[in-house]
Amino acid sequence: MGDPSLGCKDLNGELNEDVYITQPEGFENKGTSLNVIKQFKDDMSRRFEMSDLGKLTYYLGIEVTQGADGIQIKLGGYAQGILVKTKMESCNYTHVPMHTSLKISKAVEEPGIDATSYQSTIGCLRYLLHLRPDLAFLDTTEYGLFFKRSGTMEITGYSDSSHNIDVDDGRSTTGFMFYLGTSPITLTSCKQPTVAFSSCEAEYMAATEAEKQTIWLMVEIMNK
Structure with missing residues (x-):
């Protein structure tokens, strides 16, 4: 099966490139990840000129x-x-x-x-x-x-918000962070899409976004 990687982006602009990897002929799963990696490298080195760094x-x-x-x-x-x-x-x-x-507010007139x-x-x-x-x-x-x-697969998340932090449009800020065990794996800090009329509403909006991330992490990590 081909596994295309599409629409990558670097700091200098868009980079659109298709990369396909097919399973080498005769490839067998030996039962451990180290054996799988070693066999993959051996198969690739026989087909292509490469160095193991x-x-x-x-x-x-x-x-x-x-x-x-x-x-x-x-x-x-x-x-x-x-x-x-x-x-x-x-x-x-x-x-x-x-x-x-x-x-801080947007400046109406500033030099270019x-x-x-x-x-x-x-x-x-x-x-x-x-x-x-x-x-x-x-x-x-x-x-x-x-x-x-640590070996643990426990996911722990924290969320917070800053109410009415933007003086120009009145929108608040959502922030959340998730750990896998003791290791931080994802962080978000962004403006909320709509204006919250209270700090409580801003907190609920932040918690909702954090819950969406929780569901995605549970699917992507815990089910593998």
């Missing part, structure tokens, strides 16, 4: 450290590269980036900016946030995520 250590800026207790992934070099790109590598650190109750440079910087920050949910900590470019080999 061992365990994954680096991929698309992601630094991977694999140990007996788990796997750590981070974007330390990538984060430092953003600081260099934006000429902020020599800036002084701050413990609190902005006031916690600060509310370099839209390409702005979009590129925002794209870099969005990619960075895949592996570090919070940018507000002091001097933590080497921080990342750690996935512990």
Whole structure:
């Protein structure tokens, strides 16, 4: 069976490419995942010129450290590269980036900016946030995520909301995070689609979105 990967997107634009993998002739499942992986690599190396580089250590800026207790992934070099790109590598650190109750509104008239440079910087920050949910900590470019080999498949989720946080349209913000065992696996922080008339309503909207994610995770993870 072909398994197409369609509509991929990178930071520089759209990338549409079909990738098909077919089961090699004579492939047999030996009963363990390690045996399956070894046989797959042996079959592929007989058909194609390839090298086995061992365990994954680096991929698309992601630094991977694999140990007996788990796997750590981070974007330390990538984060430092953003600081260099934006000429902020020599800036002084701050413990609190902005006031916690600060509310920002759209400026009616402002001088023009370099839209390409702005979009590129925002794209870099969005990619960075895949592996570090919070940018507000002091001097933590080497921080990342750690996935512990705990063996548990228990899913735990948390949800919250900020009522009427946007002064321009009055919409609130939904946030939720899910863990598989002790490892964070998904995080969302986004504006709610409609205006909530109370903090209670905003909380219900956030809980509803979190429940949708729970159902999807149960289907994708717990049933495999």
